[in-house]
Amino acid sequence: xxxxxxxxxxxxxxxxxxxxxxxxxxxxxxxxxxxxxxxxxxxxxxxxxxxxxxxxxxxxxxxxxxxxxxxxxxxxxxxxxxxxxxxxxxxxxxxxxxxxxxxxxxxxxx
Amino acid sequence: xxxxxxxxxxxxxxxxxxxxxxxxxxxxxxxxxxxxxxxxxxxxxxxxxxxxxxxxxxxxxxxxxxxxxxxxxxxxxxxxxxxxxxxxxxxxxxxxxxxxxxxxxxxxxx
DNA sequence: ATTATATATATAAACAGATTACATACGCGG
DNA sequence: CCGCGTATGTAATCTGTTTATATATATAAT
Numbered sequence: 161x162x163x164x165x166x167x168x169x170x171x172x173x174x175x176x177x178x179x180x181x182x183x184x185x186x187x188x189x190x191x192x193x194x195x196x197x198x199x200x201x202x203x204x205x206x207x208x209x210x211x212x213x214x215x216x217x218x219x220x221x222x223x224x225x226x227x228x229x230x231x232x233x234x235x236x237x238x239x240x241x242x243x244x245x246x247x248x249x250x251x252x253x254x255x256x257x258x259x260x261x262x263x264x265x266x267x268x269x270x
Numbered sequence: 271x272x273x274x275x276x277x278x279x280x281x282x283x284x285x286x287x288x289x290x291x292x293x294x295x296x297x298x299x300x301x302x303x304x305x306x307x308x309x310x311x312x313x314x315x316x317x318x319x320x321x322x323x324x325x326x327x328x329x330x331x332x333x334x335x336x337x338x339x340x341x342x343x344x345x346x347x348x349x350x351x352x353x354x355x356x357x358x359x360x361x362x363x364x365x366x367x368x369x370x371x372x373x374x375x376x377x378x379x380x
Numbered sequence: 381a382t383t384a385t386a387t388a389t390a391t392a393a394a395c396a397g398a399t400t401a402c403a404t405a406c407g408c409g410g
Numbered sequence: 411c412c413g414c415g416t417a418t419g420t421a422a423t424c425t426g427t428t429t430a431t432a433t434a435t436a437t438a439a440t
Binding site for chain 3: 165166169186187188189206207210211214232233234235236
């Protein structure tokens with residue numbers, strides 16, 4: 161992780177939910193996608209993403225099923241639930257607030 | 271805290287450094303200032319700010335001295351060091367990156 | 381043939397910053 | 411004199427991330 165890992169804390173789930181909103185996906189693909197979309201700055205660790213999946217599944221934010229695994233290692237796919245979609249909406253709103261406020265608190269004012 | 275407390279994690283020090291950049295201050299005042307500037311959304315807990323001070327003093331980001339305490343409870347003032355100023359600059363740059371990237375990762379794209 | 385690399389998932393133990401709960405103490409208004 | 415706002419502090423706990431380790435398949439390189 162190019163950033164201190166604390167920076168992502170609290171946003172990891174939101175980012176995963178956002179990706180699953182588009183289409184079902186799996187751990188490895190999501191990790192690569194985030195690395196790509198973040199210009200290489202956010203490199204979520206295996207353990208982080210898989211423990212996040214466990215947590216989110218327990219919270220009924222996502223559902224899981226095994227892919228057929230043809231042509232490579234087996235994949236466990238995840239799909240967002242209605243509860244997950246609602247949480248994403250809340251987290252998005254929260255982010256818009258945080259973004260505005262942190263910009264005010266952190267940036268130098270003139 | 272109106273936000274999940276994980277949201278602030280990793281930014282608490284940066285916000286404190288930013289405030290100390292303007293003038294020396296103390297825990298209670300900084301907490302109130304952040305509550306004010308954040309429209310009441312960021313209510314840093316006592317334990318959080320005082321443990322942050324300890325950490326930052328150990329890291330030589332800040333210096334501390336007792337206020338004279340005239341007219342009320344004693345105050346412990348904090349002052350930012352050169353090391354603290356440099357860290358603030360780094361954290362500000364980091365925030366500019368994070369802000370751009372998280373907006374891309376979290377917001378709905380058209 | 382075998383070795384390295386990319387793909388893919390998983391768990392236990394350790395780490396670190398934030399919270400909860402508790403404790404202390406001063407000054408002021410009613 | 412009692413409550414409230416001001417002001418600081420610590421111990422125990424919580425929680426998400428990391429480090430370390432393990433397993434397994436397919437493909438490219440030597």
